[in-house]
Amino acid sequence: MKTCAFTGHRVLAGTDYDAHLLERVVADLAAAGVTRFLCGMAIGFDMEAAKAVVALKDKRSVELVACLPCANQSERFSQKNKLLYEKLLNLCDERVLLQENYTDGCMQRRDRYLVDNCDVLVCFLRRSRGGTYYTVKYAERSGKKIISL
Numbered sequence: 001m002k003t004c005a006f007t008g009h010r011v012l013a014g015t016d017y018d019a020h021l022l023e024r025v026v027a028d029l030a031a032a033g034v035t036r037f038l039c040g041m042a043i044g045f046d047m048e049a050a051k052a053v054v055a056l057k058d059k060r061s062v063e064l065v066a067c068l069p070c071a072n073q074s075e076r077f078s079q080k081n082k083l084l085y086e087k088l089l090n091l092c093d094e095r096v097l098l099q100e101n102y103t104d105g106c107m108q109r110r111d112r113y114l115v116d117n118c119d120v121l122v123c124f125l126r127r128s129r130g131g132t133y134y135t136v137k138y139a140e141r142s143g144k145k146i147i148s149l
Contacts, residue, residue: 002033002034002035002036002119003034003035003036003037003038003117003118003119003120004026004029004034004036004037004038004118004119004120004121004122005037005038005039005040005067005114005115005117005118005120005121005122006037006038006039006040006045006046006049006114006121006122006123007040007045007046007111007114007121007122007123007124007125007131007132007135007136007139008044008045008046008048008049008123008124008125008132008149009044009045009124009125009126009127009130009132010042010043010044010045011044012044012045012048012124015124015126016126017045017048017124017149018149019048019052021149022048022049022052022122022124022149023052023055023056025122025147025149026049026052026053026056026122027056027059027060029120029122029147030056030060030062031060034062034119034120035061035062035063036062036063036065037049037053037062037063037064037065038065038067038114038117038118039053039064039065039066039067039092040067040068040069040110040111040114041066041067041068041073041085041088041089042073043077043081045124045132047081047084047085047088049122050064050066050088050091050092051088054088054091057091063093063094064091064092064093064094065092065093065094065095065096066088066089066092066094066095066096067096067098067110067113067114067117068095068096068097068098068110069098069099069102069106069107069109069110070097070098070099070100070101070102070103070106071097071100071101072101072102073085073102074086075102096113098110098113107131108131108134111131111134111135111138112135112138114135115135115138115139115142115144116142118144119144119145120144120145120146120147121135121136121139121144121145121146121147122146122147122149123135123136123139123146123147123148123149124148124149125148136148
């Protein structure tokens, strides 16, 4: 097990999301030999996961890979989220651009890429619909190890 990917909801406010739990899980995975972390760079859980990996980089030899559905992913982000996105993107060790322009289905393509290229998926799933639900179900069908927070 060398590669981990993340999926989770964009809106974390009002949920039982625990940043400290995510940090512990990321640290435990790195201690167990995970060296590569794939992040879809969406608002919410993805960016929280990226921050947890970045925080670990001083202690462990790990890589953060931004898996971008399209080049203009952050176009509709708030100014605050755009700044965070750019900061995190600049701290990534690698960028994978799945397609140049936004199209229907590009987010699902990114989600499948994350699952297809990981050994373990860390998820924050609280609803039985939407992109996170789709990604977790795809990971289950693909036989991936899933850690649910």
